[in-house]
Amino acid sequence: MAHDAPVSPLAPKSVPDVGPIEGVRFATAAAGIRYKGRTDVLLLALDEGTTVAGVFTKSKCPSAPVEWCRDNLPGGLARGLVVNSGNANAFTGQKGREATALTAKIAAKALGCAEAEIFLASTGVIGEPLDATKYDGVLEATAARLAPLPWIDPARAIMTTDTFPKLATATASIGGVSVTIAGIAKGAGMIAPDMATMLSFVFTDAPIAAPALQALLSRGVTDSFNAVTIDGDTSTSDTLMLFATGTAEKRGAPRITEATDRRLSSFRKALTTVLADLAEQVARDGEGARKLVKIEVTGATSKRSARRIAMSIANSPLVKTAVAGEDANWGRIVMAVGKAGEPAERDKLSISFGGIRVAHEGARDPSYDEAQVSTYMKNDVIDIQVDIGLGGSSDRVMTCDLTKEYVAINGDYRS
Amino acid sequence: MAHDAPVSPLAPKSVPDVGPIEGVRFATAAAGIRYKGRTDVLLLALDEGTTVAGVFTKSKCPSAPVEWCRDNLPGGLARGLVVNSGNANAFTGQKGREATALTAKIAAKALGCAEAEIFLASTGVIGEPLDATKYDGVLEATAARLAPLPWIDPARAIMTTDTFPKLATATASIGGVSVTIAGIAKGAGMIAPDMATMLSFVFTDAPIAAPALQALLSRGVTDSFNAVTIDGDTSTSDTLMLFATGTAEKRGAPRITEATDRRLSSFRKALTTVLADLAEQVARDGEGARKLVKIEVTGATSKRSARRIAMSIANSPLVKTAVAGEDANWGRIVMAVGKAGEPAERDKLSISFGGIRVAHEGARDPSYDEAQVSTYMKNDVIDIQVDIGLGGSSDRVMTCDLTKEYVAINGDYRS
Numbered sequence: 001m002a003h004d005a006p007v008s009p010l011a012p013k014s015v016p017d018v019g020p021i022e023g024v025r026f027a028t029a030a031a032g033i034r035y036k037g038r039t040d041v042l043l044l045a046l047d048e049g050t051t052v053a054g055v056f057t058k059s060k061c062p063s064a065p066v067e068w069c070r071d072n073l074p075g076g077l078a079r080g081l082v083v084n085s086g087n088a089n090a091f092t093g094q095k096g097r098e099a100t101a102l103t104a105k106i107a108a109k110a111l112g113c114a115e116a117e118i119f120l121a122s123t124g125v126i127g128e129p130l131d132a133t134k135y136d137g138v139l140e141a142t143a144a145r146l147a148p149l150p151w152i153d154p155a156r157a158i159m160t161t162d163t164f165p166k167l168a169t170a171t172a173s174i175g176g177v178s179v180t181i182a183g184i185a186k187g188a189g190m191i192a193p194d195m196a197t198m199l200s201f202v203f204t205d206a207p208i209a210a211p212a213l214q215a216l217l218s219r220g221v222t223d224s225f226n227a228v229t230i231d232g233d234t235s236t237s238d239t240l241m242l243f244a245t246g247t248a249e250k251r252g253a254p255r256i257t258e259a260t261d262r263r264l265s266s267f268r269k270a271l272t273t274v275l276a277d278l279a280e281q282v283a284r285d286g287e288g289a290r291k292l293v294k295i296e297v298t299g300a301t302s303k304r305s306a307r308r309i310a311m312s313i314a315n316s317p318l319v320k321t322a323v324a325g326e327d328a329n330w331g332r333i334v335m336a337v338g339k340a341g342e343p344a345e346r347d348k349l350s351i352s353f354g355g356i357r358v359a360h361e362g363a364r365d366p367s368y369d370e371a372q373v374s375t376y377m378k379n380d381v382i383d384i385q386v387d388i389g390l391g392g393s394s395d396r397v398m399t400c401d402l403t404k405e406y407v408a409i410n411g412d413y414r415s
Numbered sequence: 416m417a418h419d420a421p422v423s424p425l426a427p428k429s430v431p432d433v434g435p436i437e438g439v440r441f442a443t444a445a446a447g448i449r450y451k452g453r454t455d456v457l458l459l460a461l462d463e464g465t466t467v468a469g470v471f472t473k474s475k476c477p478s479a480p481v482e483w484c485r486d487n488l489p490g491g492l493a494r495g496l497v498v499n500s501g502n503a504n505a506f507t508g509q510k511g512r513e514a515t516a517l518t519a520k521i522a523a524k525a526l527g528c529a530e531a532e533i534f535l536a537s538t539g540v541i542g543e544p545l546d547a548t549k550y551d552g553v554l555e556a557t558a559a560r561l562a563p564l565p566w567i568d569p570a571r572a573i574m575t576t577d578t579f580p581k582l583a584t585a586t587a588s589i590g591g592v593s594v595t596i597a598g599i600a601k602g603a604g605m606i607a608p609d610m611a612t613m614l615s616f617v618f619t620d621a622p623i624a625a626p627a628l629q630a631l632l633s634r635g636v637t638d639s640f641n642a643v644t645i646d647g648d649t650s651t652s653d654t655l656m657l658f659a660t661g662t663a664e665k666r667g668a669p670r671i672t673e674a675t676d677r678r679l680s681s682f683r684k685a686l687t688t689v690l691a692d693l694a695e696q697v698a699r700d701g702e703g704a705r706k707l708v709k710i711e712v713t714g715a716t717s718k719r720s721a722r723r724i725a726m727s728i729a730n731s732p733l734v735k736t737a738v739a740g741e742d743a744n745w746g747r748i749v750m751a752v753g754k755a756g757e758p759a760e761r762d763k764l765s766i767s768f769g770g771i772r773v774a775h776e777g778a779r780d781p782s783y784d785e786a787q788v789s790t791y792m793k794n795d796v797i798d799i800q801v802d803i804g805l806g807g808s809s810d811r812v813m814t815c816d817l818t819k820e821y822v823a824i825n826g827d828y829r830s
Contacts, residue, residue, distance in 0.1 A: 126746025
């Protein structure tokens with residue numbers, strides 16, 4: 001584990017000040033799931049009436065906690081969340097299912113709710129049995145210490161190879177009443193669209209019915225978490241959940257039952273901000289990352305096509321190593337556009353780094369100044385713009401560079 | 416350029432003894448395309464009546480030489496081949512097309528044939544104009560030195576970041592007459608299915624009509640070059656060509672016009688051997704590679720599904736870094752199976768390294784001895800077997816590990 005790795009140079013300069021969400025309390029503990037004496041479990045309690053939405057990995061081999069959450073999501077109600085780091089409880093067969101059932105049972109007893117109202121997430125090594133009996137007593141003791149602050153504690157508790165805790169917050173207005181959104185995330189490696197080894201939990205006091213909440217989350221993820229890739233590897237455990245305690249209703253906020261409700265416009269925007277913020281922090285903490293890479297594709301024949309081309313660039317090891325080497329190697333961008341298999345014509349393609357156009361209409365831009373681009377490539381954040389020149393659709397994705405440190409971290413993770 | 420990189424530890428222990436192919440002669444030269452005083456061009460002459468087949472990159476932004484070859488392939492006849500290293504003549508627009516036309520013109524004059532009978536391939540940097548006037552005089556002088564041996568010369572002339580020349584040969588019998596196949600290849604990085612920055616040229620004296628030759632090549636590539644991936648990056652320049660001089664006809668070999676002709680069975684097998692041998696050498700010379708990884712997927716619902724799962728494993732940076740770290744991290748194999756999006760069920764999956772089963776029916780194999788597997792992982796060649804447990808289809812692909820050297824080579828290629 002790379003817990004002692006230096007903090008990513010791309011880490012935000014400060015941790016946001018995240019206030020309490022009424023109806024959400026939490027505490028962390030060391031349950032000894034994998035390591036002794038290290039905080040490795042988060043217990044989070046939600047007030048009665050909290051609604052829930054979730055988006056999970058598209059892996060055909062999902063972890064036991066992902067299956068547990070999927071099974072219980074249709075109930076629409078949540079009272080507790082248990083997250084452990086160190087063991088993903090993935091590919092653990094019947095034992096894995098027994099471990100989730102036992103964890104939920106212990107947590108439900110500790111929080112005084114139904115087992116189906118407990119949601120679970122695990123991250124860490126795949127294929128090792130998780131001994132849920134270790135939660136016995138621990139979750140009960142942890143439940144006695146629940147508090148609404150500070151958010152840095154749960155953000156830290158869910159970290160694995162992350163080098164900094166990830167928090168984001170925003171406020172919105174529903175029917176003239178202020179509501180708050182707070183979220184935490186973990187990422188690092190195995191990050192790809194469709195939710196890689198990424199866990200994120202977002203909370204709000206807004207009163208929104210579960211089906212509407214689900215629609216908001218499913219839409220919100222497209223241009224945030226699903227637009228981020230570190231290594232193209234999708235984990236078995238990816239989980240993004242949104243919990244709405246509804247406590248703002250007491251302060252006069254109207255209860256929203258439809259995602260199309262116009263009173264949600266401010267909330268939708270704030271949710272997008274929080275999700276995009278967390279997703280960017282995940283990219284900024286890509287394993288071994290030294291540069292954040294923002295890729296914008298314009299002039300594509302459809303948004304879907306723009307996304308595929310952008311992801312082809314973002315997942316190309318040759319593009320990512322070139323960025324690591326501070327080399328504006330636009331030939332590799334051409335390669336990545338070409339291999340995406342989407343409509344593209346060499347003679348209509350333009351490529352820019354940080355607004356400096358290096359290639360235009362199928363050839364090197366004659367006015368391109370290599371020294372100027374080389375200076376630009378020394379920046380922490382690299383913008384790559386690709387214009388396909390065929391249509392009116394665009395998209396943006398984010399990734400990081402591929403460094404020797406990525407190889408070092410992942411060549412020695414289990415030992 | 417990493418020409419001075421140490422030879423891959425996976426290089427074959429000896430260079431095969433490749434004999435002459437009647438009707439094929441070649442010479443190399445230093446034309447100063449990119450570097451001064453280095454052999455960077457191969458001129459190869461083919462006797463009149465030579466038939467030709469080709470398979471090219473599926474990139475939507477192919478290089479000018481690829482377009483040239485595609486345009487001239489329907490003629491079915493070849494008299495010359497010009498290959499340069501150092502400049503890919505890709506994304507060079509109208510200038511690129513002019514460079515191919517001029518190269519073909521100079522070569523046709525040097526060899527005394529039609530321009531449409533000249534085939535071209537270029538490899539190296541993308542986006543820089545190729546000055547074909549440098550061939551003027553050079554190709555004519557080179558044509559005066561044509562010889563049928565030694566094959567190591569053309570094999571070396573087409574290298575870029577390759578650390579060893581790649582040659583293969585085999586013999587076959589057509590209608591009781593012995594025919595020979597000889598091939599050369601270059602690879603290294605940007606290697607993915609559908610012909611990455613890979614050039615390969617294969618020659619035979621067998622008399623086979625162009626349409627039949629094309630059918631043989633298109634079929635032969637599926638389980639050889641298209642079953643190899645280094646980094647999932649597909650180049651703009653990938654070219655595999657098969658030339659048949661037909662000179663064995665003088666020795667009594669029957670002229671074959673249909674790919675389904677039963678008299679081709681020995682030739683087909685020999686061709687597959689040569690293509691598979693060259694493809695494996697390309698994998699063994701993957702940039703920074705320290706281990707060759709052979710992935711076999713069985714029990715899939717279709718060959719196509721098995722291929723996709725195998726490629727998902729082969730292209731996973733997390734699997735490849737684990738192999739580099741000599742870590743039998745089968746959790747990452749599970750991840751890669753899961754993300755392939757193909758039919759798979761956790762509870763039916765089995766995974767073995769070198770025949771040692773580590774995971775079975777959705778969980779860690781209880782009899783799995785980590786020390787035994789760790790010892791196995793120190794080998795140069797790693798066999799990964801994955802049984803999906805759902806059907807009767809299987810497939811095999813090859814890749815290499817992902818090391819810090821890959822990042823170093825590709826983070827500093829242009830400079």
